[in-house]
Amino acid sequence: MSLAPALHTSAALTPRQLLSITHLFADEPRLASFANADGDESGRRWHQLARTSRVQVWGIYWPAGSATGWHDHGAASGAFLTISGTLTEHWWRSGEQVRQQRPGVGRPFTAAHIHDVRNTSTEPAVSVHAYSPVLDAMTRYDLRDGDLWVTGVDRDGDDW
Numbered sequence: 001m002s003l004a005p006a007l008h009t010s011a012a013l014t015p016r017q018l019l020s021i022t023h024l025f026a027d028e029p030r031l032a033s034f035a036n037a038d039g040d041e042s043g044r045r046w047h048q049l050a051r052t053s054r055v056q057v058w059g060i061y062w063p064a065g066s067a068t069g070w071h072d073h074g075a076a077s078g079a080f081l082t083i084s085g086t087l088t089e090h091w092w093r094s095g096e097q098v099r100q101q102r103p104g105v106g107r108p109f110t111a112a113h114i115h116d117v118r119n120t121s122t123e124p125a126v127s128v129h130a131y132s133p134v135l136d137a138m139t140r141y142d143l144r145d146g147d148l149w150v151t152g153v154d155r156d157g158d159d160w
Contacts, residue, residue, distance in 0.1 A: 013055055013132035015077045015108030021057060022081035022106055022128040025049055031059045031083060031126050044068075046160070051134065058129045062087065062119035070116045070141035070148060076131040080117070081106035085125025091115040092148055101127075114141060114148060 013021070025031075030047050043063040050057040062085065070092075080101075087101040092114040101107060101117075109115070119125045136156045141148040154160065 012077065013130075015079055015110055018055070018077060018130040018132055019079035019081070019106045019108040021055060021130040022079050025057055025059070025128045025130075026081060026083055028059060028128070031128070049128070054134070055130060055132045056134045058131075059083075060127050060129060062117075062125040062127065064119055064122050064124060067118040068116055070114060070143055071138045071154075072114045072141075073111060073131060073135055074137035074139065075111050076133055076135045077108075077110050078113070078129060078131045078135075079106055079108040080127050080129040083126040083128060085119060085123050086121050087125050087127060088118045088120050089115050090118065095146070096143070116143075 028049055030049060044066045045061045047059045048056065049059050070090075082101040082103050082105055084103055086103075089099050089101055089107060091097050091099075091109075099107075117127075134156075138154045138159075139150055140152045140154060142151045143149075
């Protein structure tokens with residue numbers, strides 16, 4: 001798939017184009033060193049690998065047992081690619097769905113996608129994520145009584 005036509009317009013990139021971008025960053029040297037990266041209470045750490053006016057690319061380190069919690073990506077579509085380790089994605093489509101993400105396996109998604117990505121293994125994992133338009137908000141959810149309930153909104157500059 002060629003990204004050249006998409007890069008010359010102001011429109012957001014498609015989920016498939018974003019998945020192609022994650023593959024371009026799969027060998028990024030910064031993915032091997034997360035020692036000085038930002039992080040959260042679960043021990044996940046991240047580096048912003050690239051950012052333009054139309055796309056944002058992140059590398060994320062996942063220690064064993066870490067998870068994102070249920071969230072969406074605001075107005076952004078996205079894609080993520082597991083580089084090492086195994087991640088488990090729980091996503092919502094008329095109920096909870098589950099799939100394993102092994103190294104080399106990617107997942108494109110639209111802005112309507114709500115998921116919780118987890119490292120349920122005993123080994124760390126690394127992944128690459130791309131978003132378009134640039135990620136500026138994520139709504140957080142809690143799964144209660146078989147349904148998702150909004151618990152808050154994280155914003156760029158405040159929460160990451």
